[in-house]
Amino acid sequence: MKVAITRPAVYLMESIAIARSYGFDTFAAPMILLRPVEDPRFDSFIHRLFEEEVDFVIFTSANGVRYTFDLVRFQEPFINALNRTNVVAIGPKTDKSLKEKGITAKIIPKEYSSLGIVDILTPIVDGRDVEIIRSDRGNVKLNEALKRAGAIVHEANVYTGVSPDGSWLVRAKELIKKILDRDIDVLTFTSGMTVNNFFEITREMGLYEEIRGICGEMLIAVIGRETERTLRNFGVNADVIPNTYTFEAMMDAVFLNRCVR
Structure with missing residues (x-):
């Protein structure tokens, strides 16, 4: 076969x-094919992270982790700042990539998908700052559902997928x-x-x-x-x-x- x-x-x-x-x-x-992208919103994410304004950071793929660290100049302070938040990994591969960087994912949904993230976060994000780090082709339903749950949602794109x-x-x-x-x-x-x-x-x-x-x-x-x-x-x-x-x-x-x- x-x-x-x-x-x-x-x-x-x-x-x-x-x-x-x-x-x-x-x-x-x-x-x-995967390619890095420049998104000015990433700098805003970094600012909020170091100002300790961030409650949740969602990584929707191992690629998102890899391309994020390609953008970060001072990695140790970044890792420490991330670990002060609630880091969400969409699944075990993303969790593994985070662990290799010294980051602990505190939340992993039962269903390894955007819908799984929505299910696990909906009860706990009302009024909280949620950052989504992913590709520019991500599922907009994730953002919309978290906003309906009362979250303050920001997204930053770190890579794209092309034909x-x-x-x-x-x-x-x-x-x-x-x-x-x-x-x-x-x-x-x-x-x-x-x-x-x-x-x-x-x-x-x-x-x-x-x-x-x-x-x-x-x-x-x-x-x-x-x-x-x-x-x-x-x-x-x-x-x-x-x-x-x-x-x-x-x-x-x-x-x-x-x-x-």
């Missing part, structure tokens, strides 16, 4: 190793051709943006309708409800959605699905 991996390049080696540990063959083609270009675009098109040739058994998506970029490339190749039809014949695995909803917008249903929102849990669910077929 051959599994297509569409995660950002930074996760490819880890993802390939996980998939192969289940006995799967793999073909990796990132459908999203594949250069050699990665060549690789993405190679994946689409493999799908056309029925050489891929499982297609995986880990975010709504990977879904959007995938179908945009199929349009550019003039293969949108054909690939969409073939997706209905394949096993499609996704992480998260938001990714599932994005996929449905293209008229494609997900076959596998793990209860735990990690790549390893998704591979485990794919393996179990194969065993019962």
